[in-house]
Amino acid sequence: MVEAAPRSIRAATALYLAAVLVFVLGPLVVVAGVSFTGGEYIAFPPQGLSLRWYEAILTSSVYVGAAWTSLKLAVVVTISATVLGAGAAIALHRGRLPATSALSALFLSPLVLPSIIFALGLLTLWSSLVGRTSFYALWLGHTVIAVPYVIRTALAVLSTSDKFLEEAARTMGAGPWKAILHVVIPQALPGIAAGAFFAFNISFDEAIVSLFLRSPEITTLPIQIYTQLEFSPDPSIAAVSTLMIGLTVLLIFVIDRVLGIQKVAG
Amino acid sequence: MTAAVHLDNVTKSFAGVQIIKGISLSIQKGEFVSLLGPSGCGKTTLLRIIAGLEEATSGSIHIGGTDSTRLPPEQRDIAMVFQSYALLPHLTVLENVMFPLRMRKLGNRAEQRERAEAALKLVQLSHLAQRRPRQLSGGQQQRVAVARAIVSSPQVLLLDEPLSNLDARLRESMQEELIQLHRQTGLTTVFVTHDQEEALSLSDRVVLLNAGLIEQEGIPDELYVAPHSRFAASFMGSTNLLEVHLEPSGDGARALLPAGQSLVLGGAPHKRGKATVMVRQEDVRLAPASAGAAATATLVTRIFLGSRTRYVLDLDGHMIRCLAPADQHFDVGEKVSVLIQPDRIRVLAD
Numbered sequence: 001m002v003e004a005a006p007r008s009i010r011a012a013t014a015l016y017l018a019a020v021l022v023f024v025l026g027p028l029v030v031v032a033g034v035s036f037t038g039g040e041y042i043a044f045p046p047q048g049l050s051l052r053w054y055e056a057i058l059t060s061s062v063y064v065g066a067a068w069t070s071l072k073l074a075v076v077v078t079i080s081a082t083v084l085g086a087g088a089a090i091a092l093h094r095g096r097l098p099a100t101s102a103l104s105a106l107f108l109s110p111l112v113l114p115s116i117i118f119a120l121g122l123l124t125l126w127s128s129l130v131g132r133t134s135f136y137a138l139w140l141g142h143t144v145i146a147v148p149y150v151i152r153t154a155l156a157v158l159s160t161s162d163k164f165l166e167e168a169a170r171t172m173g174a175g176p177w178k179a180i181l182h183v184v185i186p187q188a189l190p191g192i193a194a195g196a197f198f199a200f201n202i203s204f205d206e207a208i209v210s211l212f213l214r215s216p217e218i219t220t221l222p223i224q225i226y227t228q229l230e231f232s233p234d235p236s237i238a239a240v241s242t243l244m245i246g247l248t249v250l251l252i253f254v255i256d257r258v259l260g261i262q263k264v265a266g
Numbered sequence: 267m268t269a270a271v272h273l274d275n276v277t278k279s280f281a282g283v284q285i286i287k288g289i290s291l292s293i294q295k296g297e298f299v300s301l302l303g304p305s306g307c308g309k310t311t312l313l314r315i316i317a318g319l320e321e322a323t324s325g326s327i328h329i330g331g332t333d334s335t336r337l338p339p340e341q342r343d344i345a346m347v348f349q350s351y352a353l354l355p356h357l358t359v360l361e362n363v364m365f366p367l368r369m370r371k372l373g374n375r376a377e378q379r380e381r382a383e384a385a386l387k388l389v390q391l392s393h394l395a396q397r398r399p400r401q402l403s404g405g406q407q408q409r410v411a412v413a414r415a416i417v418s419s420p421q422v423l424l425l426d427e428p429l430s431n432l433d434a435r436l437r438e439s440m441q442e443e444l445i446q447l448h449r450q451t452g453l454t455t456v457f458v459t460h461d462q463e464e465a466l467s468l469s470d471r472v473v474l475l476n477a478g479l480i481e482q483e484g485i486p487d488e489l490y491v492a493p494h495s496r497f498a499a500s501f502m503g504s505t506n507l508l509e510v511h512l513e514p515s516g517d518g519a520r521a522l523l524p525a526g527q528s529l530v531l532g533g534a535p536h537k538r539g540k541a542t543v544m545v546r547q548e549d550v551r552l553a554p555a556s557a558g559a560a561a562t563a564t565l566v567t568r569i570f571l572g573s574r575t576r577y578v579l580d581l582d583g584h585m586i587r588c589l590a591p592a593d594q595h596f597d598v599g600e601k602v603s604v605l606i607q608p609d610r611i612r613v614l615a616d
Binding site for chain 1: 344
């Protein structure tokens with residue numbers, strides 16, 4: 001730390017830190033607080049402490065069904081987005097494709113494209129080509145949104161690795177596929193794992209595409225929360241949200257442990 | 267006997283620009299050959315063509331008698347040490363050295379391990395077998411790369427400026443180790459470098475490249491003592507190049523300097539007219555100025571080097587450099603006689 005930092009800068013830093021705490025952590029604290037209320041209404045501070053809303057959601061077939069759908073969806077999206085994203089990142093990194101920069105922009109476009117426009121487009125396209133929306137439509141939609149994150153994290157790691165490793169593997173008797181399997185993928189692994197983590201979270205949290213593509217049979221957790229909030233708001237929403245936050249924190253912890261080990265070992 | 271590596275009229279173009287302009291070269295089994303030249307001369311490209319990492323635009327490459335022109339690198343019996351060493355960071359040192367054996371399916375796991383350990387022993391790194399590459403110093407990484415390259419006993423060992431990332435002292439000791447290793451393994455070796463001293467000290471034969479063509483090739487002494495061209499002379503070391511006018515004199519010839527002084531040439535009769543002559547700085551001898559001397563020069567700079575002293579002289583407008591014994595002392599501004607053995611002055615071809 002620079003010892004001679006001027007007062008004004010130190011004050012600004014403190015202010016910034018406080019703002020982060022209030023605006024980032026504040027809502028989480030409020031939601032978690034509300035979830036433990038004993039009362040009937042969403043109110044902060046909570047009225048009395050109780051786990052009744054947790055009991056309510058865990059015994060609710062609607063919530064449990066939605067959670068199960070979200071989980072299944074997040075898992076398949078993680079797999080598809082990771083495979084596609086890692087493959088695309090490796091191809092882009094090697095830079096032997098024509099128009100690499102144009103392809104790269106295309107792959108990453110879902111990051112900047114408003115997802116509401118993408119959702120509308122996908123709904124229209126799906127309806128005219130396939131018909132009724134389904135789990136597969138959501139899978140496709142979430143995958144498109146998640147892939148750029150995997151590409152970016154994998155590319156970031158690959159760009160720092162020795163670009164001669166793949167060639168070196170070839171001179172050591174590895175064919176093109178073996179070189180990718182034994183050399184390129186292990187190099188990109190921390191980035192691929194981080195990307196998979198993002199993909200899971202994005203799918204698990206995603207509301208806009210899911211809202212457009214939902215049908216009575218497939219309701220994801222965010223959609224269930226949204227519906228509940230719209231028609232009969234009660235603290236069960238807060239309880240679900242708190243569980244979702246908990247799952248995310250757990251994932252971050254696991255990923256950090258795994259990637260942390262990777263960094264030490266690799 | 268078939269050559270270990272045979273290149274026949276190889277060319278290479280990138281985006282319409284010819285980098286290699288037709289190179290033919292035969293490397294004998296067990297030979298240590300250096301590809302020497304300035305950056306951009308095509309030496310690394312030529313090495314990559316032998317490795318199969320680049321495909322020749324035309325011409326053919328035979329490795330161990332097999333036409334390898336269109337073979338991918340993994341099907342050529344080669345090994346390469348990269349400038350960056352290209353060690354696999356996720357594997358241990360031992361696993362790195364075993365990697366070529368695994369990929370080429372040479373022997374079972376136990377045999378692979380044994381061979382890798384033997385290779386590590388050869389580069390004196392047995393004690394670091396379980397480390398990761400990033401835990402090693404540059405010199406150690408370099409030796410792992412060498413062990414990994416020799417472990418599969420390839421037909422040809424390709425080295426791409428492997429010493430350029432090491433500091434001067436380490437580079438010197440690695441040169442000695444490479445010479446020893448080459449003697450022990452007898453591997454045919456192609457060594458790419460831009461450092462003429464490295465090429466001279468390591469190789470059986472030096473191939474000097476310039477702008478995609480072989481400028482001159484031969485044993486190190488020959489290249490050093492008898493460069494054919496101005497380029498070869500200036501690239502092969504500290505040397506003086508003088509623009510002169512040749513004319514016959516008695517039964518020999520002499521070289522006229524711009525201001526009318528002259529140097530006596532030895533050997534066979536030379537062509538007349540304008541020419542470039544070469545004199546090595548260690549072949550220029552100085553003496554106190556005397557009336558009868560062949561040429562007189564003014565001393566411009568004196569640099570004490572310890573064992574010797576380097577002087578820069580103004581000889582008729584040509585700045586020439588000379589290495590004199592340390593016990594010989596002249597002062598800046600002094601006039602001195604310049605004595606050069608006639609057979610030490612080479613007339614260059616171009």
